[in-house]
Amino acid sequence: MAEGTPTETLTLAGVMDDLTRRGYTEQFMVADGGLRAVGSGKRFPADQTMISEYHRFEGVSDPDDMSIIYAIETRSGIRGTLVDAFGVYADPQVGEFMADVALRNAGPSSNALQTADESQRRRDG
Numbered sequence: 001m002a003e004g005t006p007t008e009t010l011t012l013a014g015v016m017d018d019l020t021r022r023g024y025t026e027q028f029m030v031a032d033g034g035l036r037a038v039g040s041g042k043r044f045p046a047d048q049t050m051i052s053e054y055h056r057f058e059g060v061s062d063p064d065d066m067s068i069i070y071a072i073e074t075r076s077g078i079r080g081t082l083v084d085a086f087g088v089y090a091d092p093q094v095g096e097f098m099a100d101v102a103l104r105n106a107g108p109s110s111n112a113l114q115t116a117d118e119s120q121r122r123r124d125g
Contacts, residue, residue, distance in 0.1 A: 012083070015055050015069055019081055024052075024071050026080025030097045037078055046100035048075045053104070056086055070098070 027038040035044045052071040059066065066086040073079050084094045 012055075012057050012067055012069060016081060016083075019069070019071050024079045024081050026078050028072055028080050028082040030082070030091070030094045033093075033097065035072070035074075035082070035097065037074075037080060040078070042076075042078065044074050044076075044078075046097060049073070049101050050075075051098075051101055051103045052079075072101075 026040070028035050029038055030036070032043075035046070035049055036042070037044075050073050052073050054068055054070045056068045057066065066089070068084055068086040068090075070082045070084075071079070072082055082094070084091050
């Protein structure tokens with residue numbers, strides 16, 4: 001987060017509220033190898049979606065309490081979020097799907113999971 005970011009946006013709920021205010025109003029879930037918009041029921045393959053940004057969270061009292069929120073846009077203009085656990089509790093279906101989704105402002109071979117893992121390695125030093 002940028003310097004001066006309000007404390008409430010440093011939580012999962014705070015980031016979800018911020019993304020909703022910025023137009024990411026749909027909730028997504030991964031089902032049957034695709035992304036499904038919960039509200040409308042529309043389905044999207046990986047090549048019809050893009051990750052605009054993502055945020056990882058680690059529980060303060062329990063390092064195993066990790067989650068990640070993806071801000072996703074579809075080619076048809078639907079914007080929403082997908083939340084998953086991160087690490088050992090991550091949903092394998094979400095991981096498989098997200099591995100094929102492009103990350104905005106990244107090279108053509110980049111995907112969200114590689115980028116998130118690389119960011120964590122840089123922080124861990």
